[in-house]
Amino acid sequence: xxxxxxxxxxxxxxxxxxxxxxxxxxxxxxxxxxxxxxxxxxxxxxxxxxxxxxxxxxxxxxxxxxxxxxxxxxxxxxxxxxxxxxxxxxxxxxxxxxxxxxxxxxxxxxxxxxxxxxxxxxxxxxxxxxxxxx
Amino acid sequence: xxxxxxxxxxxxxxxxxxxxxxxxxxxxxxxxxxxxxxxxxxxxxxxxxxxxxxxxxxxxxxxxxxxxxxxxxxxxxxxxxxxxxxxxxxxxxxxxxxxxxxxxxxxxxxxxxx
Numbered sequence: 001x002x003x004x005x006x007x008x009x010x011x012x013x014x015x016x017x018x019x020x021x022x023x024x025x026x027x028x029x030x031x032x033x034x035x036x037x038x039x040x041x042x043x044x045x046x047x048x049x050x051x052x053x054x055x056x057x058x059x060x061x062x063x064x065x066x067x068x069x070x071x072x073x074x075x076x077x078x079x080x081x082x083x084x085x086x087x088x089x090x091x092x093x094x095x096x097x098x099x100x101x102x103x104x105x106x107x108x109x110x111x112x113x114x115x116x117x118x119x120x121x122x123x124x125x126x127x128x129x130x131x132x133x134x
Numbered sequence: 135x136x137x138x139x140x141x142x143x144x145x146x147x148x149x150x151x152x153x154x155x156x157x158x159x160x161x162x163x164x165x166x167x168x169x170x171x172x173x174x175x176x177x178x179x180x181x182x183x184x185x186x187x188x189x190x191x192x193x194x195x196x197x198x199x200x201x202x203x204x205x206x207x208x209x210x211x212x213x214x215x216x217x218x219x220x221x222x223x224x225x226x227x228x229x230x231x232x233x234x235x236x237x238x239x240x241x242x243x244x245x246x247x248x
Binding site: 014016018020032033036039040043044046047049129130131132133134 | 135137169170209210229230231233234235237238239243245247248
């Protein structure tokens with residue numbers, strides 16, 4: 001059995017394609033949510049689903065350039081976000097208000113994203129089949 | 135999906151009560167998936183004071199009575215010392231693919247946690 005996907009190698013054979021949205025709301029370090037959340041996103045790529053990621057609140061820091069974690073002895077996993085494209089996960093949405101309140105803009109981020117207003121983000125969430133927050 | 139450990143956080147209680155109410159209303163539960171510190175709901179070594187609820191055995195009983203599939207993420211479990219040796223009855227350890235599969239198969243996926 002493949003331990004990573006739980007024995008399911010390539011999709012679940014059902015041919016169903018759902019809209020999965022992963023909502024990242026927490027800072028990359030301090031808690032494990034961001035790191036373990038990213039693991040779910042990468043696994044979902046093996047199931048041929050319509051996957052998107054959202055970054056809001058402190059979650060926008062997950063995409064910030066220039067993360068240095070040596071001094072806190074925690075792995076810097078931010079390069080993984082740049083690898084998402086290779087998994088065909090290209091729908092990355094960041095909430096404008098979350099960026100602005102933290103003095104950030106799209107240029108401070110590691111990867112190209114679509115910046116959406118809070119209202120537009122809400123509309124997008126309404127169109128999803130499965131929303132999982134980390 | 136249960137994302138927090140027992141006792142520290144209400145997530146597991148809420149998920150259990152929701153699951154129980156759901157079954158009583160005649161719905162089916164495809165699976166309960168335990169992730170992050172939620173994997174700590176699966177250890178049979180848990181021993182709360184006698185005047186408190188036992189969160190772990192409550193899940194085990196739900197699995198026994200209703201055949202609910204209780205799945206613990208292997209990677210999250212290994213990080214936190216949850217293994218087959220200390221797994222409570224009714225739980226099994228498997229991969230994250232089981233969570234995604236539930237999202238595909240079920241009408242609703244409900245997340246309990248922060």
